[in-house]
Amino acid sequence: MDIDSIRQGIEKLKDYTERxxxxxxxxxxxxxxxxxxxxxxxxxxxxMIPESIGRREDGGIFLSLIxxxxxxxxxxxxxxxxxxxxxxxxxxxxxxxxxxxNDNIENVVRIYDEDPDIGLRIKYRRLGSNKGxxxxxxxxxxxxxxxxxxxLDHDDFIEPDALSETVRAIREGADIxxxxxxxxxxxxxxxxxxxxxxxxxxxxxxxxxxxxHMLTVKKELVERAGLFRPxxxxxxxxxxxxxxxxxxxxxxxxxxxxxxxxxxITKRSTAGNPxxxxxxxxxxxxxxxxxxxxRGIKASVENSPHRGFFHTDYRDAQSGAGESCIFLDKRxxxxxPDYERQLRGFFSRKExxxxxxxxxxxxxxxxxxxxxxxxxxxxxPEYGKIDYRFSGYMHRASMARETEAVSIHAFAVRRELLPxxxxxxxxxxxxxxxxGYSVIVDPEIIFRLR
Numbered sequence: 430m431d432i433d434s435i436r437q438g439i440e441k442l443k444d445y446t447e448r449x450x451x452x453x454x455x456x457x458x459x460x461x462x463x464x465x466x467x468x469x470x471x472x473x474x475x476x477m478i479p480e481s482i483g484r485r486e487d488g489g490i491f492l493s494l495i496x497x498x499x500x501x502x503x504x505x506x507x508x509x510x511x512x513x514x515x516x517x518x519x520x521x522x523x524x525x526x527x528x529x530x531n532d533n534i535e536n537v538v539r540i541y542d543e544d545p546d547i548g549l550r551i552k553y554r555r556l557g558s559n560k561g562x563x564x565x566x567x568x569x570x571x572x573x574x575x576x577x578x579x580x581l582d583h584d585d586f587i588e589p590d591a592l593s594e595t596v597r598a599i600r601e602g603a604d605i606x607x608x609x610x611x612x613x614x615x616x617x618x619x620x621x622x623x624x625x626x627x628x629x630x631x632x633x634x635x636x637x638x639x640x641x642h643m644l645t646v647k648k649e650l651v652e653r654a655g656l657f658r659p660x661x662x663x664x665x666x667x668x669x670x671x672x673x674x675x676x677x678x679x680x681x682x683x684x685x686x687x688x689x690x691x692x693x694i695t696k697r698s699t700a701g702n703p704x705x706x707x708x709x710x711x712x713x714x715x716x717x718x719x720x721x722x723x724r725g726i727k728a729s730v731e732n733s734p735h736r737g738f739f740h741t742d743y744r745d746a747q748s749g750a751g752e753s754c755i756f757l758d759k760r761x762x763x764x765x766p767d768y769e770r771q772l773r774g775f776f777s778r779k780e781x782x783x784x785x786x787x788x789x790x791x792x793x794x795x796x797x798x799x800x801x802x803x804x805x806x807x808x809x810p811e812y813g814k815i816d817y818r819f820s821g822y823m824h825r826a827s828m829a830r831e832t833e834a835v836s837i838h839a840f841a842v843r844r845e846l847l848p849x850x851x852x853x854x855x856x857x858x859x860x861x862x863x864x865g866y867s868v869i870v871d872p873e874i875i876f877r878l879r
Contacts, residue, residue, distance in 0.1 A: 442454060442461070448734065453734060453818070456816070456818040457734075457820075459819075460819050468621040471611070471620065471622075472619040472620055475611065475619075475620035475623075488520050489520065489600070490520065490576060490599055490600070491522070491574065491575045491576055492518075492520065492521035492522070492576075492645070493522050493574060493575030493577070494513060494524065494579045495524055495569045495570060495573060495578050495581065496525045496526070496582075496583055497562055497569055497583065498526065498527045498529060498565070498583040499528045499583070500529045500531070501534075501583040502584060502695070503537060505583075505615070505693055505695075506537060506583055506584060507537060508586050509583065509585060509586050509587075510541055510549070512586035512589075513549070513587070514541075514547065514549055515589045516587075516591065516593070517589055517592070517593045518595075521575065522550040522551070522573070523549060523550065523551045523552070524551075524552045524569045524570075524572050524573050525538060525551065525552065525554065525569065526554050526565045526566065526572070527553065527555050528556045528558060528560055529559070534553075535555060538553045552572050552573075554569070554572055556568060560659075561662045562657075562662050562663065562665060563657035563658060563662050564659055566580070566656075566657050566665070567656045567657055570648070570651060570656060570657075576648060576649075577646065577648060578647075578648050578651060579644075580642075580643070580644045580646075580666065581642075581643070582692070582693075584695060585613075585691055585692050585693050586613075586693070587643060588687075591608065591689040591690065594608070594687060594689060595643070602683075603683035604677055604681040605646050605647070605681065606644075606646075606682075606684075607640045607641075607643065607644050607684055607685070608642070608684075608685040608687060608688070608689040609625050609685070609686055609688045609689065609690075610623075610624050610643065610689070610691070610692055611623040611624065611688050611691060612692045613691040613692065613694065620691065624639070625688075626639055626640065626686075627684070628682075628684045629684065630830050630831045631674055631679075631831065631867070632828075632829045632830045632831050632867070632869050633828060633830040634670060634671065635717055635720065635739070635829070636733075636738060636739055636740065636741075636828035636829055636830065637713075637737060637738045637739065637824070638664065638666065638737070639823070640666075640670055642690040642692060643689055644670075650676070650677060651669070654669060654673060654676075657669055660712070660715075661712045661713075661715065661716050662709070663706050663710075664709050664710075664712040664716050665712075667717075671716055675723070675724075709737070710732070710736050710737045713737055714730050714731075714739055718730045721741070724778070726777050727745050727746050727777070728741050728746050728774065729742045730742075733824070733827065733828075735820060735824045735827075738828060740828075740829065741829065742771070742774075743770075743773075743775050743777065744767050744771050744774055745774070746777035752773070752776050752843065752844055753772070753773050753776045753842060753843055754841065754842055754844055755769060755772055755773075755840075755841045756838075756842070756850070757838070757839050757876070760838075761788065761838060761839055761877065761879070762877045762878075762879055764789075764875040764876065765873065768786070771871070771874055772784050772841040772874060773841060775871070776841075780865070780866060780867050781843070782843050782862070782864070782868060783835060783840055783842050783846070783857075783861055783866070783868045784835070784870070784871060785797075785799065785836055785840040785869070785871070786835075786871060786874035786875065786876055787817060787873075787874065787876070788839055788875075788876050789817045789875060789877050789878070790877070790878050791878060791879075793817055794815070794816060794817075795810070795812055795814060795815050795817050796813070797836035797838070798810065798812045798813070798826060798870060798872050799830070799832030799833070799834070799870035800832065800836075801832065801833045801834075808855055811832060812825070812826035817875060826872060827872050827873070829869060829870070829871040829872065829873070830869065831867050831868060831869055832868055832870045833855065833859075834854045834855045834857075834858040834859075835854060835869075836854065838876075842861075843866070846861055846864075846866070849861055
């Protein structure tokens with residue numbers, strides 16, 4: 430590990446300690462050591478994965494690659510254009526809205542645009558001034574002719590099959606498509622922090638913008654939503670996704686479980702320095718707050734110990750005690766004050782059917798934090814056996830999220846669904862989901878086994 434990485438790690442830990450206290454920082458440091466080991470392993474694996482380039486496709490669905498630009502490193506910007514040029518799918522245009530105060534971007538674009546052998550269709554617009562990420566993006570969207578918009582940052586890059594994989598999902602009926610991603614450290618030529626995402630998960634999106642990159646959205650939907658809002662700069666994509674989630678059926682939101690987007694680490698980016706754009710985290714919380722405000726739900730959104738991650742407090746939500754029933758094993762001791770109000774508050778959302786909690790053993794190890802079926806169909810606990818003070822992969826062990834099943838020993842259920850309650854939690858939760866309700870686990874509601 431080089432001196433810059435050590436210095437950056439110390440600064441992050443110092444910031445975490447100031448916000449959350451020394452005891453929490455100890456557990457964060459221990460978890461950081463494990464994350465560092467996982468990064469080293471992933472970095473070695475990523476460099477050994479060959480590029481997968483399918484046959485070149487040139488028609489069917491026209492895409493507009495939206496790139497808002499403001500004074501990036503020119504080599505990084507050229508690398509982005511080169512990754513676009515290498516795409517196996519070719520029916521697209523590149524739309525660049527440049528808010529830079531110099532001619533650098535225009536000069537690079539001219540090289541690509543004027544060379545007939547390159548064949549890259551570029552629409553370039555010089556904005557004259559930096560209008561902010563939302564307005565710069567909106568200017569590019571207004572110039573776009575594609576039926577679908579692919580949003581790219583000006584210093585990142587994509588895999589050769591990124592567009593062809595996206596088009597395949599669109600042809601299968603998707604209006605919104607997102608992919609897995611990782612981070613690229615150019616100084617050390619390594620890939621780290623792979624983000625392998627689940628399918629669309631509204632409660633996880635309310636906890637954090639886990640979707641992020643690479644995002645593709647049908648242009649009509651973005652226009653209908655009113656484009657991006659400047660008051661949420663830095664979290665404008667999170668705000669847009671939350672607004673879209675209110676109108677787009679989840680079956681038309683597709684996840685491609687492949688790392689097709691590489692988020693470049695720079696000193697100015699949140700990828701390399703979480704403190705670089707603190708306003709982005711504040712605006713992310715405000716975007717979630719506005720989601721609840723639009724739906725008329727009295728819930729408060731709190732910052733979690735991890736920047737850019739949030740927890741929703743439903744204790745003041747108006748749901749009525751008679752709308753739900755709580756099942757609690759008498760062997761469990763609640764560690765969360767007002768756990769009943771928090772559980773019941775979830776039902777102020779009409780789509781929620783069941784809410785579960787986290788159960789820990791006497792040693793603090795997690796016994797239950799949601800359940801899923803693995804690739805062999807076996808029923809396994811999510812984030813099982815880890816200490817409850819650890820946040821888990823991408824902090825998701827600490828985030829409220831939709832899950833396949835909750836523990837039968839601690840959960841709340843909407844009253845009209847009581848006839849579905851059974852000792853088989855998977856069968857119970859599956860029947861609830863088939864009726865159109867969601868099953869959620871909130872790890873901040875904690876019970877300990879006596």
